[in-house]
Amino acid sequence: xxxxxxxxxxxxxxxxxxxxxxxxxxxxxxxxxxxxxxxxxxxxxxxxxxxxxxxxxxxxxxxxxxxxxxxxxxxxxxxxxxxxxxxxxxxxxxxxxxxxxxxxxxxxxx
Numbered sequence: 608x609x610x611x612x613x614x615x616x617x618x619x620x621x622x623x624x625x626x627x628x629x630x631x632x633x634x635x636x637x638x639x640x641x642x643x644x645x646x647x648x649x650x651x652x653x654x655x656x657x658x659x660x661x662x663x664x665x666x667x668x669x670x671x672x673x674x675x676x677x678x679x680x681x682x683x684x685x686x687x688x689x690x691x692x693x694x695x696x697x698x699x700x701x702x703x704x705x706x707x708x709x710x711x712x713x714x715x716x717x
Contacts, residue, residue, distance in 0.1 A: 617647040622654065628665040632658055675699075678706045 619639065626636040635657055639650050679697065680690040682705045694702075 614647050614651075617651055619643070619647060619650050622650070625665070626654070626658075626663070628668075629663055631661075632663070675702050678702055678709070682706075682709055 623636045623639050626632040635654065639645065639653065645653075673694075675694055676687070676690050679685070679693050679702065680687065683690070683693065685693070697705075
């Protein structure tokens with residue numbers, strides 16, 4: 608990070624999130640989240656001088672997608688938030704009926 612443009616390209620949120628998946632760096636990542644006002648260069652130098660060198664590969668955690676929610680969204684053609692409200696009102700049996708109504712045949716349908 609010797610040039611000025613490299614400091615602008617540094618994204619502290621992404622670095623903190625990626626380091627938070629590892630046991631040996633989660634506390635350092637949390638410390639930088641607490642001190643979010645620290646400049647990009649100082650955060651970079653903190654991680655450079657405190658973390659040990661090792662390969663850090665992990666999968667990004669993805670949000671859970673409910674099949675019931677998908678059925679309701681597709682049947683009524685509504686947004687996620689509205690589908691969540693509908694899901695509270697509909698029973699499992701009613702959602703199964705919606706799924707059967709949407710079944711058009713073919714091999715991909717369950």
